[in-house]
Amino acid sequence: MAADTREDTQARPSAPLTSTPHDKKTELYAVPVAPPNANALPQGSGLNTAGGKAKEAGVFDALRSIKPSEFKEVHKKPCVRDALLTGIGGGFGIGGVRAIWGATVWSSCNWAVGSFVFGSFLMYEFCQRRRLLEMAGMKRAVEVIDRKQVEKQKKAEEFRAAKRKAQDEN
Template identity: 50%
Template sequence: MADDTRDSQQPAPQEPPPGATASPDHAKNSKTYEVFNAPSPPPNANALPAGSGLNTAGSRQEIPTLGDAIKTVRLGDFAQVHMYPCVRESLLTGIGGGFAMGGVRALLGAHIPKAANWAVGTFVFASFANYEFCLYRRRLEKQYMKRAVEIIDRKKMEKEAEREKIRKERRAAKEEADRKAEEAAKRSSWKFW
């Protein structure tokens, strides 16, 4: 009979593994993730990867090869390369730097092939350096924007808490004034004339 009752009971909901913690409050706030184009808050670091079952080994995934990477490149990507962030600015900087360096080398008496090599080298170096610096600035700007959004949200919550505190104080003062007025009215109504 004891076996029958165990079989008829519903399985208990699974609890998180030992040592797992609930996600912090800032991870529950999806507003910052929506602003920065992230699909959702990051997954819990204590959770097992999807499809790993009950073991920690998980399933083996194929290691990508150079051929797989080359298959993902399309010709249309090269037609739209100027639309990617920082590319246009870095290419223009590289072109200007390469033209200037090649022209200076040619004016100083270097042979044309040597001046052209300097121009191409300067183009590659200046474009790469400007591209990396632009990406670095964008990362910093994104961090500052995220911090600004968090500060604005925190200030908004603080102002709302301050307003709520003032409302409660006003409500308590009004209730106290109403109570005193009622007591005064009760005392004045018992006068004998």
């Protein structure tokens, strides 16, 4: 009997794994067809194993996922307070200056809102960047402290070994 190649195994339909006791030929060829890649999902299955495609999230799905209680706690998020205060100050300042210089109320309000949004965004990103740099610096400081502690322990161990050696010689 010739050995089956991978193409032959995949091309022919596999026999049922359960067979009658007198049907030895079926048991010999009852090799399940393996996909070409064990990590690959079957063709046309999409992203889930049920066989359908995953539903794409839309704007309304995103809005439904927001809970009203999250608005009560927005000030607790890092950098949000600084960003909002900077945006409010910038919006009030630029809108007020535009109004004093004789721009229409509508134009002054548009400038105030635009500068609020732009200033808040810039301050939030600036604060996040500053936090990232601070965390990296703290990580580096901890690594240096750990390295110094290891060196100090190594020196203390060498000192103890030298002391023991001196006592043994005496």
